[in-house]
Amino acid sequence: xxxxxxxxxxxxxxxxxxxxxxxxxxxxxxxxxxxxxxxxxxxxxxxxxxxxxxxxxxxxxxxxxxxxxxxxxxxxxxxxxxxxxxxxxxxxxxxxxxxxxxxxxxxxxxxxxxxxxxxxxxxxxxxxxxxxxxxxxxxxxxxxxxxxxxxxxxxxxxxxxxxxxxxxxxxxxxxxxxxxxxxxxxxxxxxxxxxxxxxxxxxxxxxxxxxxxxxxxxxx
Amino acid sequence: xxxxxxxxxxxxxxxxxxxxxxxxxxxxxxxxxxxxxxxxxxxxxxxxxxxxxxxxxxxxxxxxxxxxxxxxxxxxxxxxxxxxxxxxxxxxxxxxxxxxxxxxxxxxxxxxxxxxxxxxxxxxxxxxxxxxxxxxxxxxxxxxxxxxxxxxxxxxxxxxxxxxxxxxxxxxxxxxxxxxxxxxxxxxxxxxxxxxxxxxxxxxxxxxxxxxxxxxxxxxxxxxxxxxxxxxxxxxxxxxxxxxxxxxxxxxxxxxxxxxxxxxxxxxxxxxxxxxxxxxxxxxxxxxxxxxxxxxxxxxxxxxxxxxxxxxxxxxxxxxxxxxxxxxxxxxxxxxxxxxxxxxxx
Numbered sequence: 001x002x003x004x005x006x007x008x009x010x011x012x013x014x015x016x017x018x019x020x021x022x023x024x025x026x027x028x029x030x031x032x033x034x035x036x037x038x039x040x041x042x043x044x045x046x047x048x049x050x051x052x053x054x055x056x057x058x059x060x061x062x063x064x065x066x067x068x069x070x071x072x073x074x075x076x077x078x079x080x081x082x083x084x085x086x087x088x089x090x091x092x093x094x095x096x097x098x099x100x101x102x103x104x105x106x107x108x109x110x111x112x113x114x115x116x117x118x119x120x121x122x123x124x125x126x127x128x129x130x131x132x133x134x135x136x137x138x139x140x141x142x143x144x145x146x147x148x149x150x151x152x153x154x155x156x157x158x159x160x161x162x163x164x165x166x167x168x169x170x171x172x173x174x175x176x177x178x179x180x181x182x183x184x185x186x187x188x189x190x191x192x193x194x195x196x197x198x199x200x201x202x203x204x205x206x207x208x209x210x211x212x213x214x215x216x217x218x219x220x
Numbered sequence: 221x222x223x224x225x226x227x228x229x230x231x232x233x234x235x236x237x238x239x240x241x242x243x244x245x246x247x248x249x250x251x252x253x254x255x256x257x258x259x260x261x262x263x264x265x266x267x268x269x270x271x272x273x274x275x276x277x278x279x280x281x282x283x284x285x286x287x288x289x290x291x292x293x294x295x296x297x298x299x300x301x302x303x304x305x306x307x308x309x310x311x312x313x314x315x316x317x318x319x320x321x322x323x324x325x326x327x328x329x330x331x332x333x334x335x336x337x338x339x340x341x342x343x344x345x346x347x348x349x350x351x352x353x354x355x356x357x358x359x360x361x362x363x364x365x366x367x368x369x370x371x372x373x374x375x376x377x378x379x380x381x382x383x384x385x386x387x388x389x390x391x392x393x394x395x396x397x398x399x400x401x402x403x404x405x406x407x408x409x410x411x412x413x414x415x416x417x418x419x420x421x422x423x424x425x426x427x428x429x430x431x432x433x434x435x436x437x438x439x440x441x442x443x444x445x446x447x448x449x450x451x452x453x454x455x456x457x458x459x460x461x462x463x464x465x466x467x468x469x470x471x472x473x474x475x476x477x478x479x480x481x482x483x484x485x486x487x488x489x490x491x492x493x494x495x496x497x498x499x500x501x502x503x504x505x506x507x508x509x510x511x512x513x514x515x516x517x518x519x520x521x522x523x524x525x526x527x528x529x530x531x532x533x534x535x536x537x538x539x540x541x542x543x544x545x546x547x548x549x550x551x552x553x554x555x556x557x558x559x560x561x562x563x564x565x566x
């Protein structure tokens with residue numbers, strides 16, 4: 001059995017998590033500081049990928065990065081191809097998973113006791129120091145929850161990926177492979193990949209649970 | 221030591237307009253909850269930016285809207301003790317305190333300062349603990365240590381005892397009083413508790429509904445609050461409208477009798493007040509006939525509510541706080557008080 005889809009899915013999910021981790025934190029932080037109206041608009045825009053059908057997200061990616069569109073063509077000429085390439089799946093997964101990170105982190109930023117940041121300021125700590133050493137550690141559980149959700153979502157991404165990069169021997173992910181095998185009537189192979197997917201997701205969830213119970217014990 | 225605060229800040233449904241200047245060592249901002257006391261402290265610390273105004277600390281301008289000066293909180297040298305103490309949960313007590321010395325790069329000196337204040341505040345034993353492992357009283361001491369090591373020019377104490385139970389509160393109030401005595405810096409205490417303000421300040425600035433009402437020496441303020449609102453905030457319970465008849469005589473409108481003073485009465489006096497524990501069964505300057513309405517037993521005294529004989533029926537009952545060993549009942553028909561104990565209020 002060719003394990004490429006497993007390798008491909010994992011690298012796509014991990015890179016997507018790395019991107020979304022920072023983008024999610026930064027947008028959650030700065031959107032909170034925006035004036036009310038802009039905040040409302042940005043919040044809707046940033047959450048849209050969560051409620052839109054993933055195929056619509058894929059369509060938007062084609063609109064922007066497709067070879068017949070200016071940006072896509074420019075990137076292609078610069079040697080960077082996303083459309084119908086495994087790197088495109090990173091974009092698809094990041095886009096679809098982004099709102100999960102953004103919303104989870106925003107919720108934990110909102111629950112953050114601003115007095116802690118104010119106290120840091122009056123003690124002379126720089127805003128950057130406060131952000132990385134006080135605000136983020138205090139929101140740790142939200143960050144972890146967001147990261148895990150992002151990873152799980154990115155790993156399971158199907159619709160946008162299928163639209164944007166399709167299924168080829170170089171772009172196959174676990175989810176597109178399952179669909180492809182089932183379409184081809186290869187139910188047994190499809191089941192293997194389903195089991196692999198379940199195994200990975202279970203391991204991730206177990207790790208999260210262990211981590212959470214450790215946190216709780218420490219909090220006592 | 222001197223602080224000057226003249227600020228205006230509009231919020232939806234609330235506007236803050238605070239004015240005071242003081243050289244007093246221990247100032248208290250006293251006022252009911254939601255009157256803007258904490259907001260004032262946050263403006264001084266630079267956490268909230270006033271719409272306009274001027275803040276000066278020891279000759280240093282911290283905020284001046286006209287000249288576009290707005291120092292960052294980091295540069296104001298202001299120590300802020302938060303109501304919640306705001307200890308960083310991810311750091312040990314020791315590291316929390318070291319945050320106050322973050323800009324000091326000399327390791328040896330850092331430890332020296334740390335040890336000094338750790339000893340002063342008696343927290344040697346919890347240095348390695350985390351904030352969630354220590355008690356409320358300890359948390360307050362740690363927060364104070366963290367501020368004191370940073371050597372601020374002024375200490376801002378934001379309702380420091382509101383999160384504690386009564387027993388611990390009294391103990392820590394006495395502790396803080398001792399500490400403030402030793403610590404030669406200006407402090408501003410925010411409180412809604414007149415006893416706390418009395419204990420921990422030598423000057424009081426009364427704040428109500430976002431506005432400063434009166435600023436006065438603490439003892440003077442309780443003796444002569446000048447304004448009706450100030451008298452209410454200082455804990456006085458009994459008030460009546462008055463009419464000035466002549467220079468020495470007033471008619472007490474709600475209570476239905478006249479009073480004659482030796483001193484002359486200013487024509488802008490509109491109310492009088494008398495504290496509930498200034499009434500007596502023993503003979504004093506003035507005697508009035510009363511009708512006792514009810515008696516409530518409190519922890520260490522009885523609270524009697526009565527009506528003067530000619531009192532306006534729509535006005536509030538008068539409170540009389542009386543020792544439990546003094547017998548007062550429905551048959552008590554006479555009450556005494558001193559003219560000196562009457563607060564003359566604008």
